[in-house]
Amino acid sequence: MITAPTIEYFALAPLLIIFGAAIIGVLVEAFAPRYLRRAVHVPLTLLSLVGAFALVILQTVRGVPTTPAAMGSVAVDGPTLFIWGTILVLSFVSVLLINDEEQFVPSAAAVPGSAEEEKAITEGAAHTEVYPLALFAIGGMLLFPASNDLLIMFVALEVMSLPLYLLCGLARRRRLLSQEASVKYFLLGAFSSAFFLYGTALLYGFAGTVDLLGIRERLAVGGGGTETLLLVGTAMLGVGLLFKIGAAPFQAWKPDVYQGAPTPITALMASGTLVAAFGAVLRVFWVALGNDSWNWEPIMWGVAALTMVAGSILAITQTDIKRMLAYSSIAHAGFLLVGVMAVGERGQNALALSGLLFYLVTYGITTVGAFAIVTLVRDPGGEAWHLSRWAGLGKRSPKLAGLFAFFLLAFAGIPLTSGFFGKYAVFRSAVALGEAWLTGLVVLAVVASAAAAFFYVRVIVLMFFSDPSADGPTVVTPSWATSTVVGFSAFATVALGVFPQPVLDLAEKAAKSLFVQ
Amino acid sequence: MGETITFWVLAVVSVSAALGLVFSRKAVYCALMLGVVMLSLAVLYAVQDAPFLAAVQIIVYTGAVMMLFLFVLMLVGVDSSDSLVETIRGQRFWAVVAGLAFAALVALGVGNVVFAPAAGLGAVNAAGNVPSLAELIFTRYVFAFEVTSALLITAALGAMVLAHRERLEQKATQRELSRERFVKYGEEGLDPSPLPGPGTYARANAIDMPALLPDGKISKLSVNRYIARYEAEEGTIDPKVAEILEGEDK
Numbered sequence: 025m026i027t028a029p030t031i032e033y034f035a036l037a038p039l040l041i042i043f044g045a046a047i048i049g050v051l052v053e054a055f056a057p058r059y060l061r062r063a064v065h066v067p068l069t070l071l072s073l074v075g076a077f078a079l080v081i082l083q084t085v086r087g088v089p090t091t092p093a094a095m096g097s098v099a100v101d102g103p104t105l106f107i108w109g110t111i112l113v114l115s116f117v118s119v120l121l122i123n124d125e126e127q128f129v130p131s132a133a134a135v136p137g138s139a140e141e142e143k144a145i146t147e148g149a150a151h152t153e154v155y156p157l158a159l160f161a162i163g164g165m166l167l168f169p170a171s172n173d174l175l176i177m178f179v180a181l182e183v184m185s186l187p188l189y190l191l192c193g194l195a196r197r198r199r200l201l202s203q204e205a206s207v208k209y210f211l212l213g214a215f216s217s218a219f220f221l222y223g224t225a226l227l228y229g230f231a232g233t234v235d236l237l238g239i240r241e242r243l244a245v246g247g248g249g250t251e252t253l254l255l256v257g258t259a260m261l262g263v264g265l266l267f268k269i270g271a272a273p274f275q276a277w278k279p280d281v282y283q284g285a286p287t288p289i290t291a292l293m294a295s296g297t298l299v300a301a302f303g304a305v306l307r308v309f310w311v312a313l314g315n316d317s318w319n320w321e322p323i324m325w326g327v328a329a330l331t332m333v334a335g336s337i338l339a340i341t342q343t344d345i346k347r348m349l350a351y352s353s354i355a356h357a358g359f360l361l362v363g364v365m366a367v368g369e370r371g372q373n374a375l376a377l378s379g380l381l382f383y384l385v386t387y388g389i390t391t392v393g394a395f396a397i398v399t400l401v402r403d404p405g406g407e408a409w410h411l412s413r414w415a416g417l418g419k420r421s422p423k424l425a426g427l428f429a430f431f432l433l434a435f436a437g438i439p440l441t442s443g444f445f446g447k448y449a450v451f452r453s454a455v456a457l458g459e460a461w462l463t464g465l466v467v468l469a470v471v472a473s474a475a476a477a478f479f480y481v482r483v484i485v486l487m488f489f490s491d492p493s494a495d496g497p498t499v500v501t502p503s504w505a506t507s508t509v510v511g512f513s514a515f516a517t518v519a520l521g522v523f524p525q526p527v528l529d530l531a532e533k534a535a536k537s538l539f540v541q
Numbered sequence: 542m543g544e545t546i547t548f549w550v551l552a553v554v555s556v557s558a559a560l561g562l563v564f565s566r567k568a569v570y571c572a573l574m575l576g577v578v579m580l581s582l583a584v585l586y587a588v589q590d591a592p593f594l595a596a597v598q599i600i601v602y603t604g605a606v607m608m609l610f611l612f613v614l615m616l617v618g619v620d621s622s623d624s625l626v627e628t629i630r631g632q633r634f635w636a637v638v639a640g641l642a643f644a645a646l647v648a649l650g651v652g653n654v655v656f657a658p659a660a661g662l663g664a665v666n667a668a669g670n671v672p673s674l675a676e677l678i679f680t681r682y683v684f685a686f687e688v689t690s691a692l693l694i695t696a697a698l699g700a701m702v703l704a705h706r707e708r709l710e711q712k713a714t715q716r717e718l719s720r721e722r723f724v725k726y727g728e729e730g731l732d733p734s735p736l737p738g739p740g741t742y743a744r745a746n747a748i749d750m751p752a753l754l755p756d757g758k759i760s761k762l763s764v765n766r767y768i769a770r771y772e773a774e775e776g777t778i779d780p781k782v783a784e785i786l787e788g789e790d791k
Contacts, residue, residue, distance in 0.1 A: 029681070050698060094683070095681050097684040131707065133703065134706065143710075153702050157699070157702075183691045190699040194702070248655075248657065249655030252651070252654050253651065
């Protein structure tokens with residue numbers, strides 16, 4: 025006789041809404057006539073995101089649950105709710121970008137450059153499947169940082185990644201590059217998932233459970249002759265997770281994929297996926313392996329240092345605007361990893377967690393804004409990807425170039441932008457630990473930030489202080505959706521740079537209860 | 542005792558099959574080797590008191606996934622082989638070094654572990670292996686089980702997006718095709734009838750036999766160019782065919 029499981033539907037409601045809307049989206053694909061599909065998908069997708077966000081707020085107001093939901097599978101706690109809210113906002117603006125312009129291939133099965141593709145373009149064919157696929161990816165992003173055992177975390181990892189592999193290959197222009205990006209991402213992603221799975225198996229061998237709390241309890245007991253399983257398992261699990269955040273030496277996929285993917289999908293990946301993956305990293309390393317921190321911290325130290333140095337230095341050599349932003353994203357992943365190591369007693373953990381949450385919000389919003397601007401600067405063959413094409417943009421289109429410059433300054437962490445307070449919050453928590461090795465890393469991070477500022481400023485100089493070429497790119501008039509995205513990002517970047525306290529308070533409140541332990 | 546013997550026999554079989562999988566140049570051999578590895582694993586699972594996993598391994602992996610691999614190989618062409626040219630110099634050497642180092646690390650790591658004797662397997666399997674698994678899947682791990690459906694839907698949707706081609710115009714009818722042939726005949730002088738088939742003789746019936754015209758000459762249209770070129774390179778070409786081909790080319 026099996027007793028029925030208890031499912032806390034209210035706690036899981038944001039997830040269920042997103043997955044439900046995705047499945048309805050698939051049914052729309054199956055039954056709605058072609059001309060109606062987009063008209064149904066757009067409100068359905070946006071409303072489901074708004075609904076999920078409203079439910080997250082409602083849960084926060086009604087009190088954060090203190091026990092894991094769904095038989096201990098999903099931990100809906102303070103940090104989770106904050107991360108969910110962040111991902112939902114970032115997804116909402118990314119979906120506005122996805123909806124905005126014909127960024128996607130009309131017929132993915134047609135050979136690039138063939139007459140058939142030409143025909144599909146003139147017929148106005150479109151893959152409206154991108155909406156349900158994006159929703160599935162967002163659902164995976166929500167589940168990933170909330171997973172309370174390694175098994176569901178693996179399933180969430182796949183649910184998040186599989187739609188993204190597909191969406192990466194659907195760019196309308198430079199299709200071969202896009203397909204190459206998709207295949208690369210798929211192969212490397214599958215490889216890293218295998219590492220994650222092997223690590224999970226070895227940790228099971230150590231602890232006898234895949235439950236994060238179970239592993240924690242087993243670690244507290246110690247002994248038993250199976251410590252090497254713990255070490256090898258931790259390393260492999262780390263490879264799988266660090267791949268997803270794009271930390272060096274697992275960063276190689278990021279520039280290629282960001283460059284090849286349709287820009288709205290790049291925006292979704294650079295913001296939502298990064299936030300989700302960091303949530304998962306924190307949960308694994310703080311909850312499950314928190315008692316083992318002296319074992320993984322030295323490796324994490326090396327990874328963080330390598331990531332920020334590699335990201336900052338390689339970004340300088342880039343000539344493609346999207347690749348440059350990808351390397352900038354790698355450098356930011358390195359800065360964020362500094363906060364992951366700032367663990368100590370409870371108050372210190374809360375400080376580090378709130379810093380990380382705040383950083384993730386500011387970086388995500390600024391990134392979406394920057395990629396939204398990239399979609400607007402066009403050459404005859406698509407987006408003006410080469411940096412030299414951006415020369416003199418400030419003289420032709422000062423408003424747009426000004427906004428882009430502002431976003432770049434936020435990436436660099438100049439005061440009066442949100443990026444400054446993000447970096448400050450993370451680095452402060454690391455210094456507050458008072459350990460020389462971590463303070464040294466913060467110094468390195470500040471130096472790397474300065475090096476990174478060099479290439480941001482180089483782009484700004486290129487835009488404002490060089491002459492525009494006669495056949496320069498055109499700046500298209502943004503649609504209401506893109507204008508909204510750019511406006512929202514710019515507003516949030518200013519607001520969080522001038523008056524960050526409300527969001528900082530919110531992050532602190534979310535971080536106070538820490539993860540469910 | 543039986544378990545130990547099974548393990549050592551299957552260890553040799555599965556490891557050599559896995560090595561064959563890696564080193565074999567022909568894709569079909571690789572696929573069959575993979576099948577051997579999967580079957581050995583299934584037997585190992587069965588010996589380890591996991592009958593459900595053993596059955597699933599055979600039904601799902603060996604039976605379904607493996608066959609799918611083979612179908613794909615057949616579709617791509619059994620003879621097609623991958624390009625083995627290194628695009629990054631020295632990549633293979635360093636990959637081998639890194640792979641061996643990784644294997645040594647894992648072997649040393651896992652080999653150093655002192656395992657306590659397995660405890661609790663009998664108690665867990667007391668209610669039967671399959672009912673116990675069912676209880677776990679539908680209680681503790683029910684959410685993971687349900688979320689997997691999102692993965693399957695994504696996979697199906699993705700396959701449709703990447704492979705399904707909508708027909709954008711009406712399929713041409715027989716009548717239209719026929720008209721088109723005669724229009725071409727009128728404009729470019731292309732023969733509206735099919736090409737003459739290869740010859741059929743009392744002693745041979747093959748695509749490399751040319752068809753004969755009523756006067757006994759060889760019809761050039763019936764000669765397969767690719768086969769003729771191959772035969773010319775091998776030196777086995779029929780001199781009459783070679784004469785016809787040369788005569789017309791100039």
